[in-house]
Amino acid sequence: MLKNILLLTFLIITINAASQNSVTNDSDKHAPIDTIWGREVKDTYRWMEDIRSPETLNWLKTQDTLRDKYKGEKLKSLTEHLKHYSTIYGKPIFKEGEYFFSFHHNIGATPSLYYNKQGFFSHDRFLFDPNRLDNSAVISIDEIKLSSDNKILAMLLSKDGSDWKTARLLDMETKELLNDTVDFIKYSHIYWYNNGFFYSKFDVHNTWESFSSIIKGEALYYHRVGTNQNNDLLVYKPTNEYDGFSFLVTPENKYLIIERTGSVYTRLSISLLNDSLIFENKDFIITNNKNIYYDVLGELNGKLLIRSNIYAPNGAIYQFNINAINQGEIFLPEGSQQLESSVIIDNKILCTLSSGKKSFALVVDSTGKLLYRWFIPDGNKFTHISGSIDDPLAIYYFNSFFSPSSVFRINLETFENIPVDTTYINFSNENITTEKVFYYSKDSTVIPMYLTYKKGIKMDGNNPVLLYGYGGFGKSMEPFFNPANIILFNNGGILATPCLRGGGEFPGWHGKGMRFNKQNTFDDFIAAAEYLINEKYTNPSKLAAMGGSHGGLVVGACMVQRPDLFKVVVAIAGVFDMMRYHLYNVGYGYTNEIGNITDSLDFENLIKYSPVQNVKNGVDYPATLLVAGYNDDRVNPFHSFKFLAELQEKGSRNNPYVLYYNIRGGHSGNTIFEERLNENAYIYSFIFKYLGMEKKIR
Structure with missing residues (x-):
């Protein structure tokens, strides 16, 4: 909710031929060979x-002197x-x-948190400004969680875009911070129980x-309000220190x-919460299928409801017996549409589903009967959908490729369904449309792709096209709004977003684009480019x-494999050195998604497409902009540094x-609005310049 689609801010790094040679020659003499x-x-x-080394910092500083050379x-x-x-x-x-x-925007700073108790249309009152905590850093609120008695608000705070979080507690009556500070939280939510929370x-x-x-x-702890983190209770720690859990x-x-989640298994365990904080962690689901997901909704009718794709590729809801292993029965059967989310609200279940361009929601009662x-x-x-089990009010968001989020509320007793806050936009999108097309990939698999453009444009092979892809970790390609694309549409451009294998759009789609099948993802993206060219959308x-x-x-792998297809490539926070x-x-x-070179078969697969290792001498690669953040502790920025250096050394x-380098941004960029805007403007000015669109922009 706090993060927009494009990331990172300032510092553009490039190398001219003279400076490249000095760095390259010196590096080559001491290059390790594995x-x-x-x-x-x-x-x-x-x-x-x-x-942080002097050599790397000097390299960045040298490139900074040329940062404006290629701006639009x-x-x-x-x-x-x-x-x-x-x-x-x-x-x-x-x-x-x-x-x-x-959250309300602050000029030149991250958003502040506001609140009210009266409802959607009441005047918001100021609650907390994270910028007051550290004048030397960018502090943002990434998540909040209110205690069950409504007295204390837990906030997960991020510094300079890092994935590392610190939990701070705010007294809702006095509006003052408590002394509690809980550090080193990463990839974790907070869940309150009694006078404390799990993390x-x-x-x-x-x-x-x-x-x-x-x-x-990684380990699970319980923190009591008013105590030091050193005294937090250890609840669970995996036997294997590399095993993950949620x-x-x-x-x-x-x-x-x-x-x-281990290397070959997934286990779900359950503990009945109690005041003594003694947890038994009793297994009730065990599977060795890594492609099965389990989304626990909560208890209803004395059984645990779980949304899963086990025996239901499109997803279904099951009732599980927590006193046995793998004993569940269908509560809401699988349909022809993909079941994307489910939430228990007011002892009913609100579900969202999608089928092609159409998305819809339904509400069922505690027996599974359709209500609305x-x-x-x-x-x-x-x-986004939110609500609570004891309140009929639900809030949901939806958006498109050409419109920002619309916010609605629905009452699950009366089914009154109305917008809660009008979103005013400073542009006309009435003539912009999204259509769905299909094309064949290299192995003849049919791939869907969304094309968004202004109605009435001529498809004569000369339209500027921005081809955007992801295709990994089972994540579906969903509509996203970027205001820069409005400029693209208004100047005859097309946004193309294919549903690459490796994503989660269809049953089995993820597995067909992961690990040894990763080349399928690249083939799908390349085939999308070929389709757009052959069908006269562009050239x-x-x-x-x-x-x-x-x-x-x-995009890094595809530009290395097929540099002839693209005029310009933008890769943001990319993984480029697979070794x-x-x-x-x-x-x-x-490693389950990508593989690991410690396995010989994985190595043979990874070395074939790893962008850093596959840049060739003298090749005419597309104009390339790599975007990285100094505090990106999810995908280390050295990936962009090394790929850039290889391109500058060997490319024509x-x-x-x-390189566009953000000194105070992480994997998801800088949370200051103006910084994001400047970065977004540079990215699109680079694209428009090399697509020959600049003269059209007024």
């Missing part, structure tokens, strides 16, 4: 993995356009306990460890659920590719290879 499964792998720029000529006017289009009169609203919360943390002594090595030893407290505050169904506009998708001189995180890997990714942070946790001089 022998991996009998093959020598040279790592010319390994020294860049120490992102219309950068200033584009920034003004984006500022205008980004001025959206509406605010995210959500409910915790008896309070309604929202997980890693066995580290400082947050910088994730940049220099792997972090491990946890939750069911909405009725009755059970603690722990989902443990409604659709949202074509091309839109639900993005290679008008085609841009973009992706972030895993999508950064996708070394697993040695930092929790990279070992991604016909196109630029540029």
Whole structure:
């Protein structure tokens, strides 16, 4: 809710031929050569993995002197356009306990938290400004959780975009911070129980460890309000320090659920919460199928409801007996549409489903009987649903590729369904449409793709197209709104978003694009580009590719494999060195998705597509912009440094290879609105410049 789609801020880094040669020659002399499964792998720029070293910092400083060389000529006017289009009169609203919360924009700072008790249309009152905590850093509120008695608000705070979080507690009556400080929280939510909360943390002594090595030893703790973190109760710690887990407290505050994920198994255990805080962690689900998910909804009719794809590729809801192993029965059967989310609200179940361009929601009672169904506009998708088990009020959001989020409320007793906050936009989107097309990938698999554009444009093969992809970790391609795309649409451009294998759009789709099947993901993206060219939507001189995180890997691998297809490529926070990714942070946790070179078969697969190792001498690669954040402790920025250096060393001089580096941003960028806007403007000015669109932009 706090994070928009595009990331990171300031510092553009590029290299000219003279400076490249001096760095390259010096690096080449001391380049380590690893022998991996009998093959020598040279790592010319390994020294860049120490992102704080004097050598790396000097390299960045040298490149900074050329940061403006490749900016678009219309950068200033584009920034003004984006500022205008980004001025959206509406605010995210959500409910915790008896309070309604929202975030309000601060000029030059991160958003502040506001609240009210009267309802959606009441005047918001100021609650907390995270910017007051540290004048030297960017502090943002990433998550809040209200205690069951509505007296204390727990806030997860992030510094300079890091994934590391610190929990602070706010007294809702006095509006003052308590002394409690809980550090080293990562990839964890907070769940209240009695006078404290559960959280997980890693066995580290400082947050910088994730940049220099792997972090491990995640464990679950319980913190009592008013005590020191050193005295927190250890609730659960895996026997294998590399094993991951997730946890939750069911909405009725009755059970603690722990989902443990090993290399070959998934186990769900349950503990009845009690005042003595003694937990038995009794297994009730055990599976060795890594493609099965379990989304615990809570207790209803004395049984635990779980949304899962076990025996139901499109998803179904099951009732599980917690006193036995793997004993469940169907509560809501699988349908022809994909069941995307389910929430227990007011002892009913609200579900969202999608089928093609259409998304809809339905409400069933405690027996599974259908009570109500409604659709949202074509091309839109639900993005957030919230509510509580003892209140009939639910809040939901949906958005599209050409419109920001709309916020609605629905009463599950009367089914009154109305907007709760009008979202005003400073542009016309009435003539923008999204259509769904299908194309064949390399192995003849049919791939769907969404095309968004302004009605009436001529499909003559000369339209600028932005091809955006992700295709990993079972994550579906969902509509996202970026105001810069309005400028693209208004100037005859098309946004193309294919549903790549590796995502979660269809049953089995994830497995067909993971690990040894990862090349399928790249083939799908390449085939999308070929389709757009062959069907006369565009041509290679008008085609841009973009992706972030895993999508950064996708566009990086595709530009190396098929540089002839793209004029410009933008990769944001991408993973590019597949020989070394697993040695930092929790990279070992991604091996089921990507693989690990410690396995000989994985190595043979990874070395074929790893972008850093596959840049060739003299190739005319597309104009390339890599975006990275100094505090990205999820995907280390050295991936972008090393890939950039390889491109600058070996690629032809016909196109630029540029880095946009955000010194105070993490994997999801900088949380200051103006910083995000400046970054977004630079990215799109780069794209528009090399697609020949600048003269059209007024």
